Amino acid sequence: xxxxxxxxxxxxxxxxxxxxxxxxxxxxxxxxxxxxxxxxxxxxxxxxxxxxxxxxxxxxxxxxxxxxxxxxxxxxxxxxxxxxxxxxxxxxxxxxxxxxxxxxxxxxxxxxxxxxxxxxxxxxxxxxxxxxxxxxxxxxxxxxxxxxxxxxxxxxxxxxxxxxxxxxxxxxxx
Amino acid sequence: xxxxxxxxxxxxxxxxxxxxxxxxxxxxxxxxxxxxxxxxxxxxxxxxxxxxxxxxxxxxxxxxxxxxxxxxxxxxxxxxxxxxxxxxxxxxxxxxxxxxxxxxxxxxxxxxxxxxxxxxxxxxxxxxxxxxxxxxxxxxxxxxxxxxxxxxxxxxxxxxxxxxxxxxxxxxxxxxxxxxxxxxxxxxxxxxxxxxxxxxxxxxxxx
Numbered sequence: 001x002x003x004x005x006x007x008x009x010x011x012x013x014x015x016x017x018x019x020x021x022x023x024x025x026x027x028x029x030x031x032x033x034x035x036x037x038x039x040x041x042x043x044x045x046x047x048x049x050x051x052x053x054x055x056x057x058x059x060x061x062x063x064x065x066x067x068x069x070x071x072x073x074x075x076x077x078x079x080x081x082x083x084x085x086x087x088x089x090x091x092x093x094x095x096x097x098x099x100x101x102x103x104x105x106x107x108x109x110x111x112x113x114x115x116x117x118x119x120x121x122x123x124x125x126x127x128x129x130x131x132x133x134x135x136x137x138x139x140x141x142x143x144x145x146x147x148x149x150x151x152x153x154x155x156x157x158x159x160x161x162x163x164x165x166x167x168x169x170x171x172x173x174x
Numbered sequence: 175x176x177x178x179x180x181x182x183x184x185x186x187x188x189x190x191x192x193x194x195x196x197x198x199x200x201x202x203x204x205x206x207x208x209x210x211x212x213x214x215x216x217x218x219x220x221x222x223x224x225x226x227x228x229x230x231x232x233x234x235x236x237x238x239x240x241x242x243x244x245x246x247x248x249x250x251x252x253x254x255x256x257x258x259x260x261x262x263x264x265x266x267x268x269x270x271x272x273x274x275x276x277x278x279x280x281x282x283x284x285x286x287x288x289x290x291x292x293x294x295x296x297x298x299x300x301x302x303x304x305x306x307x308x309x310x311x312x313x314x315x316x317x318x319x320x321x322x323x324x325x326x327x328x329x330x331x332x333x334x335x336x337x338x339x340x341x342x343x344x345x346x347x348x349x350x351x352x353x354x355x356x357x358x359x360x361x362x363x364x365x366x367x368x369x370x371x372x373x374x375x376x377x378x379x380x381x
Binding site: 121166172 | 187190192194195196198202266
């Protein structure tokens with residue numbers, strides 16, 4: 001299944017931030033959904049502003065247009081406001097993307113755990129995201145920070161508890 | 175945030191859970207090790223092939239020896255992993271057993287309490303009383319039945335006879351061929367029914 005680009009993607013002005021406030025807002029909204037959809041399709045969790053400028057999302061080679069670093073930062077900032085993104089450093093050069101909210105991931109994981117009858121059992125984080133058992137599940141290959149956040153979301157619901165040990169973390173589901 | 179969770183953690187995660195987690199972590203490490211060795215093995219196999227192609231048989235042999243050793247290591251880790259997993263399963267099962275015992279204990283206590291309420295003497299007394307009450311009731315029944323039956327028996331029997339006789343006479347099967355017309359065929363049984371009804375009535379009167 002290949003990624004479906006929105007019509008704006010082949011529309012050159014889309015790659016320049018629009019001065020008009022209304023247009024700009026629409027443009028940013030379109031960029032946000034495009035970026036999220038792209039990350040979801042390719043299962044990307046961490047983005048680098050410099051790197052993503054070279055990635056096909058922000059760089060349409062066919063029409064020879066790319067979004068400037070500043071514009072990318074504006075888009076990312078917009079995503080952050082919506083709760084889909086977190087900056088990793090103060091310079092805003094690297095960020096974490098959450099195309100699925102931690103609560104949603106948590107729900108998926110919890111569903112799987114109850115499906116395999118492992119409630120009340122202990123898991124290592126590695127086991128959840130990398131073992132053969134979860135192969136084919138959506139959260140297989142989930143990056144650890146994202147996994148941890150979704151487990152924290154489950155923890156606030158009282159459905160799980162994160163156990164910290166000297167080397168690595170684990171989780172128990174309830 | 176950590177503090178809030180910290181308090182809860184102590185209450186719900188047991189020592190056993192931690193032990194299981196440790197075992198699983200160890201297993202994960204072994205799995206990672208396996209992956210690494212496997213990758214290395216693949217690489218070395220390719221390298222050995224290339225060396226052979228280039229005519230460096232000695233080196234290829236050496237590499238294969240190394241590979242053989244790593245194969246053995248891989249087997250060992252596989253064994254260790256299954257050991258660890260067995261341990262985890264044993265631990266989990268022991269926890270389940272504890273829960274079963276706890277459940278049985280609760281049930282046992284409950285039963286004991288209920289037995290305390292229900293002493294054997296009490297049960298005996300109640301059973302005796304019930305028996306007495308049943309006998310008493312039977313006596314009443316006999317008395318009542320004795321006074322009634324004699325009078326009604328004949329009437330009941332007569333009624334029964336009347337009903338059975340009426341039943342015997344009821345079906346009068348038409349001997350002629352069934353008429354073709356649907357109207358007539360519907361009419362006839364009706365008339366018959368009426369006739370038999372009247373007969374029955376007459377008999378009842380006679381009785």
